[in-house]
Amino acid sequence: MDSKSLPKIELHLHLDCSVSYRVASLFEPGLPMADFEAHYVAPAKCLNLPDFLSRAAQGIRMTQTAAQLRAVTLDLFAQLQQENVRYFEVRFAPLEHLQQGLRPEEVVETVLASLEEGSKATGIRAGLIVCTLREYPAIQSLASAQLAVRYHGQGVVGFDMAGNEADYPIDAHVASFRLVCDQGLPCTAHAGEARGPESVWDSLRHFGISRIGHGVRSVEDLELVQYLVENNIHLEVCPTSNVQTNVYSTIEQHPVDQLYRAGVSIGINSDSRTLTNTTLEQEYNLLRAQFGWGLEELLQCNLNALEHAFLPAAEKAAIRDQLLLGYNKT
Ligand SMILES: [Zn+2]
Numbered sequence: 001m002d003s004k005s006l007p008k009i010e011l012h013l014h015l016d017c018s019v020s021y022r023v024a025s026l027f028e029p030g031l032p033m034a035d036f037e038a039h040y041v042a043p044a045k046c047l048n049l050p051d052f053l054s055r056a057a058q059g060i061r062m063t064q065t066a067a068q069l070r071a072v073t074l075d076l077f078a079q080l081q082q083e084n085v086r087y088f089e090v091r092f093a094p095l096e097h098l099q100q101g102l103r104p105e106e107v108v109e110t111v112l113a114s115l116e117e118g119s120k121a122t123g124i125r126a127g128l129i130v131c132t133l134r135e136y137p138a139i140q141s142l143a144s145a146q147l148a149v150r151y152h153g154q155g156v157v158g159f160d161m162a163g164n165e166a167d168y169p170i171d172a173h174v175a176s177f178r179l180v181c182d183q184g185l186p187c188t189a190h191a192g193e194a195r196g197p198e199s200v201w202d203s204l205r206h207f208g209i210s211r212i213g214h215g216v217r218s219v220e221d222l223e224l225v226q227y228l229v230e231n232n233i234h235l236e237v238c239p240t241s242n243v244q245t246n247v248y249s250t251i252e253q254h255p256v257d258q259l260y261r262a263g264v265s266i267g268i269n270s271d272s273r274t275l276t277n278t279t280l281e282q283e284y285n286l287l288r289a290q291f292g293w294g295l296e297e298l299l300q301c302n303l304n305a306l307e308h309a310f311l312p313a314a315e316k317a318a319i320r321d322q323l324l325l326g327y328n329k330t
Contacts, residue, residue, distance in 0.1 A: 026071060169202070
C-alpha cells in the first residue's frame with residue numbers, strides 16, 4: 001500500500017514554516033522558484049537548531065496580514081488532503097505576526113476562522129496550538145499563554161513552547177504553563193532536540209505536559225525512556241527535521257525505531273512542509289526504507305498520535321475507525 005493514500009494524523013506542524021510556492025507567489029507575483037527555495041526552504045543539512053530556525057524568517061515575514069494568514073492556512077488543508085490526513089494540529093507563535101499592525105487577537109481569530117473554513121471545505125478536522133518561544137521574556141510568554149486560554153474551546157486546543165532550545169532554558173515559561181494548565185488546556189513543549197535528556201526532564205517536571213515536541217534525545221537516558229513509557233508521554237517525532245538540524249548526522253542514526261521498540265508512544269510528523277521540505281508520505285517512506293517499517297508500525301504511530309491528540313474522546317472514535325479501515329485492520 002502506498003504511503004500517500006494511508007490515512008494519517010499529524011500533531012507537530014508549524015504554520016508559518018509551511019508556506020507553499022503557490023501561496024508565496026500569490027503575494028509576490030513572479031517569484032522565481034530558485035528564490036523561493038533559497039529563502040523559504042532550509043538546506044537539507046543545517047549547522048544546528050539556531051541555524052535552522054534563522055531560515056524561518058521569510059515564512060514569518062510572509063504571514064503578517066489577515067489575507068496571508070488565511071491563504072497559508074487554507075493551502076495547508078490542500079497539502080494535507082493530498083496525503084489523506086484525517087486530523088491535524090497546527091501551531092505557531094501569534095506574537096511573531098504583528099509586524100504589519102495586526103493585534104494578537106486578530107492573528108489568532110484569522111487563523112481560527114480559516115481552520116474552520118478549511119475543515120468545512122475538506123472534512124479534515126483541525127486544531128490550533130498556540131506557541132510561546134523559548135527566547136521570549138516572561139511577559140511575552142504570559143501574553144501568549146493568555147491568548148491560548150482566551151480561545152480555548154474556540155479552536156485553540158493546546159499550548160506549546162517552541163524556539164531556541166540550545167540557548168534558552170525554561171525559566172521564563174514556568175508561570176505561563178502553570179496558567180494554561182490551571183485553565184485545563186493541554187500542553188506540549190519542544191525539548192530533547194538541541195539539548196539532551198535533562199531538557200526533557202525539565203519540561204516534564206515543570207510544565208505538566210502529556211506530549212513532547214521531538215524528545216528524541218530521551219533515548220540517551222534509560223530512566224527517562226522508562227518514565228515516558230510508564231507515564232504514557234507521547235513524543236511528536238519528526239525524523240527528517242532532526243537530521244536537518246543536525247541532531248543526527250544521518251537517518252540511520254535516528255532513534256525513532258529504538259524508541260518505538262522500547263514501547264514509547266511516538267507519532268510521525270513533518271515538523272513543517274516548506275522549511276523542512278518534506279511530507280508525511282516522504283517520512284513514512286523513509287521509515288519503511290531505513291528501518292523496514294510496515295503497516296503495523298505506521299498504524300500504531302497514528303493510533304498513538306490519535307490517543308494523545310488534543311481532541312475530545314468522543315471525536316476520536318470516528319477517526320480511529322477511519323484509521324483502522326485505511327490500514328485494513330477492521
Ligand atoms: Zn517543531
